[in-house]
Amino acid sequence: MIEISQLNQRYGGTQILWDLDLKVEEGSCTCIMGRNGVGKTTLLKCIMGLLPADSGEIRIAGDNLVGRSAEFRPHHGIGYVPQGRDIFPLLTVEENLRVGLPCRKDKLKKIPDRVYDLFPVLKDMLHRRGGDLSGGQQQQLAIGRALVIEPRVLILDEPNEGIQPNIVKQIGDVITQLNREENMTVILVEQKLGFARRVGQQFRLMEKGRVVASDAMEHLSESLIMQHLAV
Numbered sequence: 001m002i003e004i005s006q007l008n009q010r011y012g013g014t015q016i017l018w019d020l021d022l023k024v025e026e027g028s029c030t031c032i033m034g035r036n037g038v039g040k041t042t043l044l045k046c047i048m049g050l051l052p053a054d055s056g057e058i059r060i061a062g063d064n065l066v067g068r069s070a071e072f073r074p075h076h077g078i079g080y081v082p083q084g085r086d087i088f089p090l091l092t093v094e095e096n097l098r099v100g101l102p103c104r105k106d107k108l109k110k111i112p113d114r115v116y117d118l119f120p121v122l123k124d125m126l127h128r129r130g131g132d133l134s135g136g137q138q139q140q141l142a143i144g145r146a147l148v149i150e151p152r153v154l155i156l157d158e159p160n161e162g163i164q165p166n167i168v169k170q171i172g173d174v175i176t177q178l179n180r181e182e183n184m185t186v187i188l189v190e191q192k193l194g195f196a197r198r199v200g201q202q203f204r205l206m207e208k209g210r211v212v213a214s215d216a217m218e219h220l221s222e223s224l225i226m227q228h229l230a231v
């Protein structure tokens with residue numbers, strides 16, 4: 001169980017997250033949705049320790065992450081795929097993947113085969129520089145890199161932004177497989193309604209730095225969409 005309570009965050013004088021409460025069940029795939037600028041990425045960055053929270057708690061399996069370093073997250077089994085992918089452009093695909101290895105408890109020296117099973121293209125392109133991959137391939141690399149630690153929680157920020165439909169489908173299939181077959185908890189910021197409905201079991205709607213609606217995906221009604229997502 002991931003439980004965030006009374007989370008506040010500000011950039012300088014501008015408060016972005018306001019007493020935000022959020023619960024995510026272990027083993028679920030939960031989509032965080034909302035219009036541009038409501039604070040979705042800021043929330044994920046706070047969870048990952050990339051932005052400091054002003055106050056509040058972020059508990060994963062009981063441990064409060066607030067005040068702990070960003071490095072603690074991967075050691076604690078939390079994988080992250082940032083918005084915009086953040087691939088190291090001058091490192092090869094293999095070097096990008098290896099970045100996660102030191103965070104594994106077992107100090108494995110080799111990339112787990114599972115990463116290549118899920119994204120065979122990465123094996124074909126092992127020695128190519130990250131910056132030379134297409135956008136879709138870079139996204140697969142970003143997800144593969146997060147999976148190197150074999151996380152129990154995978155957090156993805158708009159993994160389909162600017163990606164062509166066949167890769168979007170593949171990414172959706174991988175997320176569903178990890179979630180349903182391997183019981184990985186997935187938190188996904190997603191703007192595309194069709195994709196959210198396909199892979200998500202739960203939704204959380206954000207408005208002005210707060211979660212304003214939470215339910216099972218089948219209860220994401222037209223009126224909620226009009227109220228919180230339509231532009």
Ligand SMILES: Nc1ncnc2c1ncn2[C@@H]1O[C@H](COP(=O)(O)OP(=O)(O)OP(=O)(O)O)[C@@H](O)[C@H]1O
Pocket residue numbers: 011014016034035036037038039040041042043
């Ligand atoms: N580094 C920053 N300094 C100041 N304000 C920021 C910074 N980063 C984001 N903001 C502001 O915080 C607010 C929330 O941004 P955030 O990126 O979290 O929203 P979002 O819901 O993820 O939006 P989008 O769907 O467009 O990605 C926005 O008003 C944004 O302008």
